[in-house]
Amino acid sequence: MRIRTTAVAVATAAALLTGCSDSGSGSEKPGAKSPGSEQTAGRQPDQKAAAGAVLSEAELRQALATATEATGYQAKDNDVPATRPKADKAACRALADMTATGTTRTPEANAWASRSFTSESAEPGLSVTTSLFSYEGEGAQQTVAGIREALDACADGFTTTGNNGGATITYTSVTAEQPLEGGEEAVSWVMTGEAQGQQVPMHLTAVREGNTLAVFFTIHLLSPEKTELPKDLFDTQMTKLADAVKSA
DSSP, X not given: OHHHHHHHHHHHHHHXXXXXXXXXXXXXXXXXXXXXXTTTSOSOOOSSOOOSOOOOHHHHHHHSOOTTTSTTEEEEEOOOOOBOOEESSGGGHHHXXXXXXXXXXXXXXXXXXXXXXXXXSSSTTEEEEXXXXXXXXXXXXXXXXXXXXXXXXXXXXXXXXXXXXXXXXXXXXXXXXXXXXXXXXXXXXEEXXXXXXXXXXXXXXXXXXXXXXXXXXXXXXXOGGGOOOOHHHHXXXXXXXXHHHHHO
């Protein structure tokens, strides 16, 4: 059963995560709570427009944590062609966008950079894809607000088509979770994907820092029940992003 579950998790992850592809010339090697409730929906968005610089692709890439900074992880840049899965329910578009690569989404991002991290020893099989998006105007705030709305509307699940490799992914449930502390506002949730009769939980967290959005997509290829965003990796990335935004 473990072998079958692992194979399904890998197949599902390959359809969703850019880090499971073979691309990435910039590779580095290191030396259920109710959606929408106050307790689980994360911090509420600021009503004031986000201020600050709109980072370029080069600046976003510089703001990504490296394997040296994220000790205990292997790191690999994600340079795959842009992919935007389409949700079968319009209300779930914001969640489908969080599985997309590139700048095409609603609202449109100004720039995008992404890097995947795999645990070397502490938690073998754990994979976290970190993506940074910069937005003009209130695009980052609108994106977070759209996610919050979709969590309420899509709790019973939805389906996306046109994923990496053209796959169709069915999400049987969407559950909001309490996000880790970081950024100006954050939202976290679990989408459970189904493949070959197996349930594969995928943990996502979106954090806004000024006009930049950091999205963490976590999956466990060996033990799906252990899917959880590591706090050490999260803190390392958010500290570096905050410094980049402040100095831009």
